[in-house]
Amino acid sequence: MEKEVFDMAGILKEQLDNPFINSLGLEVLEASVWHSKGRIPFKEDLLNPFGSMHGGVLYSLADIVSGIAAQMSGSICVTLSGSLSFLRPAIDTEYIYCEAKALRDGEHTLVYNVEISDDKGTLLDSGSFTFFKTGRAIS
Amino acid sequence: MEKEVFDMAGILKEQLDNPFINSLGLEVLEASVWHSKGRIPFKEDLLNPFGSMHGGVLYSLADIVSGIAAQMSGSICVTLSGSLSFLRPAIDTEYIYCEAKALRDGEHTLVYNVEISDDKGTLLDSGSFTFFKTGRAIS
Amino acid sequence: MEKEVFDMAGILKEQLDNPFINSLGLEVLEASVWHSKGRIPFKEDLLNPFGSMHGGVLYSLADIVSGIAAQMSGSICVTLSGSLSFLRPAIDTEYIYCEAKALRDGEHTLVYNVEISDDKGTLLDSGSFTFFKTGRAIS
Amino acid sequence: MEKEVFDMAGILKEQLDNPFINSLGLEVLEASVWHSKGRIPFKEDLLNPFGSMHGGVLYSLADIVSGIAAQMSGSICVTLSGSLSFLRPAIDTEYIYCEAKALRDGEHTLVYNVEISDDKGTLLDSGSFTFFKTGRAIS
Numbered sequence: 345m346e347k348e349v350f351d352m353a354g355i356l357k358e359q360l361d362n363p364f365i366n367s368l369g370l371e372v373l374e375a376s377v378w379h380s381k382g383r384i385p386f387k388e389d390l391l392n393p394f395g396s397m398h399g400g401v402l403y404s405l406a407d408i409v410s411g412i413a414a415q416m417s418g419s420i421c422v423t424l425s426g427s428l429s430f431l432r433p434a435i436d437t438e439y440i441y442c443e444a445k446a447l448r449d450g451e452h453t454l455v456y457n458v459e460i461s462d463d464k465g466t467l468l469d470s471g472s473f474t475f476f477k478t479g480r481a482i483s
Numbered sequence: 484m485e486k487e488v489f490d491m492a493g494i495l496k497e498q499l500d501n502p503f504i505n506s507l508g509l510e511v512l513e514a515s516v517w518h519s520k521g522r523i524p525f526k527e528d529l530l531n532p533f534g535s536m537h538g539g540v541l542y543s544l545a546d547i548v549s550g551i552a553a554q555m556s557g558s559i560c561v562t563l564s565g566s567l568s569f570l571r572p573a574i575d576t577e578y579i580y581c582e583a584k585a586l587r588d589g590e591h592t593l594v595y596n597v598e599i600s601d602d603k604g605t606l607l608d609s610g611s612f613t614f615f616k617t618g619r620a621i622s
Numbered sequence: 623m624e625k626e627v628f629d630m631a632g633i634l635k636e637q638l639d640n641p642f643i644n645s646l647g648l649e650v651l652e653a654s655v656w657h658s659k660g661r662i663p664f665k666e667d668l669l670n671p672f673g674s675m676h677g678g679v680l681y682s683l684a685d686i687v688s689g690i691a692a693q694m695s696g697s698i699c700v701t702l703s704g705s706l707s708f709l710r711p712a713i714d715t716e717y718i719y720c721e722a723k724a725l726r727d728g729e730h731t732l733v734y735n736v737e738i739s740d741d742k743g744t745l746l747d748s749g750s751f752t753f754f755k756t757g758r759a760i761s
Numbered sequence: 762m763e764k765e766v767f768d769m770a771g772i773l774k775e776q777l778d779n780p781f782i783n784s785l786g787l788e789v790l791e792a793s794v795w796h797s798k799g800r801i802p803f804k805e806d807l808l809n810p811f812g813s814m815h816g817g818v819l820y821s822l823a824d825i826v827s828g829i830a831a832q833m834s835g836s837i838c839v840t841l842s843g844s845l846s847f848l849r850p851a852i853d854t855e856y857i858y859c860e861a862k863a864l865r866d867g868e869h870t871l872v873y874n875v876e877i878s879d880d881k882g883t884l885l886d887s888g889s890f891t892f893f894k895t896g897r898a899i900s
Contacts, residue, residue: 363528364537367506389502398503399562400543407538423538424870425842425891427566427705429733429750431726447748448709452869452893453841455707457735457748470725470735470750472707474842474891476869563731564703564752566844568872568889570865586887587848591730591754592702594846596874596887609864609874611846611887613703613752615730641806642815645784667780676781677840678821685816701816705844 356415356482365408368401372412377454378446380413383439397434402460402469410444410456414475420482421454421475428458428471437462444473452477495554495621504547507540511551516593517585519552522578536573541599541608549583549595553614559621560593560614567597567610576601583612591616634693634760643686646679650690655732656724658691661717675712680738680747688722688734692753698760699732699753706736706749715740722751730755773832773899782825785818789829794871795863797830800856814851819877819886827861827873831892837899838871838892845875845888854879861890869894 360370368390374381384390384405392398407426414421434440444456453476460469499509507529513520523529523544531537546565553560573579583595592615599608638648646668652659662668662683670676685704692699712718722734731754738747777787785807791798801807801822809815824843831838851857861873870893877886 359532362530362532364530364540365532367528389506391501391503393498393501393504394559394561398543399546399565400539401503403542403546403565404537404539407542420533422533422572423569425566425568425889426538426542427564427750427844429564429725429752430562431733433561447707447745455709455748467725470733472705472748472750472842474707564750566705566889568864568891570872586846586884594848594887606864609872609889611703611844611889613846637810640808640810642808642818643810645806667784669779669781671776671779671782672837672839676821677824677843678817679781681820681824681843682815682817685820698811700811700850701847703844703846704816704820705842707842708840711839 356412359415368404370405370408375412375416377413377416377449379444380409381441381443382409382412383441385439386434386437395435397440399430402434402440403428405440405442406458406460406471407473409442410458410473411475413444413446413456414454415482417449417454417477418481419477420480421477424453424474424476426471426473428469430469432466432468434462434468439463495551498554507543509544509547514551514555516552516555516588518583519548520580520582521548521551522580524578525573525576534574536579538569541573541579542567544579544581545583545597545599545610546612548581549597549612550614552583552585552595553593554621556588556593556616557620558616559619560616563592563613563615565610565612567608569608571605571607573599573601573607578602634690637693646682648683648686653690653694655691655694655727657722658687659719659721660687660690661719663717664712664715673713675718677708680712680718681706683718683720684736684738684749685751687720688736688751689753691722691724691734692732693760695727695732695755696759697755698758699755702731702752702754704749704751706747708747710744710746712740712746717741773829776832785821787822787825792829792833794830794833794866796861797826798858798860799826799829800858802856803851803854812852814857816847819851819857820845822857822859823875823877823888824890826859827875827890828892830861830863830873831871832899834866834871834894835898836894837897838894841870841891841893843888843890845886847886849883849885851879851885856880
């Protein structure tokens, strides 16, 4: 079902070649301003002390996946704010998936709904991220 | 000004000896239900592609520091939700500090205001985290 | 398309017969724990100084509609927190609609996604509300 | 302790002479970009079915008080998003107070921390509001 459709040669790829993002093992599965999707493997060094994926890792995933969508606008975008509700623990899955859908692509701001789910498609976390378009072109 | 007052022998210390938390280089500076403080070093492998501390790292810091306070209630606490507003980029500092202050310590929930700042005390990020007290004792 | 399916004799009806809720002109169109829907008329005395529906009115609508769903759990529920992103101004419509969908119906908490839209179905606002189940039965 | 320092002749006063705002009985006590304060009377027609101030009323108060501060920037500002945590019920008080403090006054956005309290100064609600500066002058 999943395929790697992301291949904006160079630009975003370079952005994503970043030590922190690499430490999460992120794979981008889809990327456009209106919809993006990514996943990270469920791995030991990303867990919280209770054995489920750390909330900070899940938030990072959501910020990065929605941020990729935002950069697809062509403008460098910065996160203004982001919130996440933790609905169910992220356990017992091979990957953790995140989808971001744009609710508004405005002149200056972009608002995304984000949903995080496991291999079975169970919704684990839900939130919202807002970006500001700096107007400077990505290059 | 800062000192390590955190020494609840074993319990929380063990929780914090976690690969993800260790990867952030977290130091706990104060810890009580009503007020906790921690810091992480500004280091290359925690930056975003623009050269400032990654938003996901800042959120992780806030989640962990407020979570430590929550666990000090004696009950295992889980994060219900957390939001963060990114006010200024975290750059040009040796450490990133986070303080969590309880706004309410209820029978079932704990609400914290979190503030992230740099070496000079400039406010970088502000947010709110809500925890649910499971009622199971920490052990 | 819309019909009044809400008729839990008495109980919630009585709750909704409240001066503030009446001042909004709320009509409940659907009500269950997992999904509720309501609408208010676009009327002059609910506008902000710029001529669109006041943000506080829209938030009230979202709080009430998701709160009705929460009460359908049979437990008296109180709002822990709620956030709303204002995407587009609410203008030029006869009614303002709000739908709440439960993302989680837990033992102690309920989390809803809320969406506010106009007559044409254009998404105007999006947010999230979290309720605590007090465990006291509604009566 | 409280005094009416708000007297930007005409402009904001006119904005505040609005049916919805009037229905809340709002009084502005302080108003500047960095800090604003207002109050509303605790009155029957603003209560929820449980006898405390309705969450939608409290949010409206927070939106208006922080919005007044935002307009003091001289630019027409629109609310991008706002969240509120309900900590304690608003009961048994003559007035409900709201203070908004700017966390950032940026070129394009303004972020406020808001706190709602009762006559005794007990913190009832806490939240955050973000505004976008349209750049159009208030007139």
